[in-house]
Amino acid sequence: MADLDTADTADTAEPESVAVSRRDIKAVVAVEGSVAAGPTYRITAPKTGTVHYGSVLAGSHAGTVNLGKGEQPFRVGDEAAKVPVESILKKTLVPDGARVHKGVPVVEVAYAGFGLRGRLPKASAYRLLSGDMSATAAITDGPAGFDCTLLVASKAPAEPGEEGPEILCAIPDDVRVYNGLSGLIIVASGQVDEALALPTSAVSGSAVTGEVTVVNDDGSTEVRKVGLGVTDGAIVEITHGLSKSDRVAVTPPRPVR
Secondary structure, three states: OOOOOEEOOOOOOOOOEEEOEEEEEEEEEEEEEEEEEOOEEEEEOOOOEEEEEOHHHOOOOOOOOEEOOOOOOEEEOOEEEOOOOOEEEEEEOOOOOOEEOOOOEEEEEEEOOEEEEEEOOHHHHHHHHOOOEEEEEEEOOOOEEEEEEEEEEOOOOOOOOOOOOEEEEEOOOOOOOOOOOEEEEEEEEEEEEEEEEEEHHHOEEEEOEEEEEEEOOOOOEEEEEEEEEEEOOOEEEEEEOOOOOOEEEOOOOOOOO
8 A cells, every 4th residue: 555645844933744645555564582491371251150170170279280272171161261272280270160350361271392381561562462463483593484373471560560460472383482581572353454554653542542733724732642553663543533634733732631
């Protein structure tokens, strides 16, 4: 698709502006991480209901149960939870017969390999976790561009100012890595086609709502509230507040309070 049209005006009183355009946008964020052997993660309830552990966990003890990919360690109501990657049971988190809500962690397990761990930025965590996430990863000065299964890790933020939820990229066993190496996880979640879009640098705000400076045909300007959707870090979807015929100043207004 064509690049966003940026125009300098001859009238110095009119700010440099950029046109609202239509773009295909895929939500992507890069997360720094480090390699760990046998990292833990949690398998959550697939729906709201009563937990029933299957025969695979009956009378089991932590560290003694190997769980193959696709195995069903428990059910919630009539829906089974599946193990996403080969793992080892660490502990159950709720008793058999307990009623839980969808998404509540039920068992903690350890991946039977190496994982790349990192934290999602708070500003984009909800948007990414709410979508259908996928990931690729690269090890610093090592293997790059490999796909990995993305999991929500066990560790929660320790301090109020810490970054968002910890994620785990389960590194395939044919990718050679070592404990303690650093790397990058590229997380993608959702795509919007033909979205009204602007450069993120022209918008104040980073999630849900923002403000832009609209440049009118007569050169006058006005600050306008806009709705924000999917972003890839460089371009952001405008969900309401602007039309394709609008232009906005390349410099954003004051930050949204």
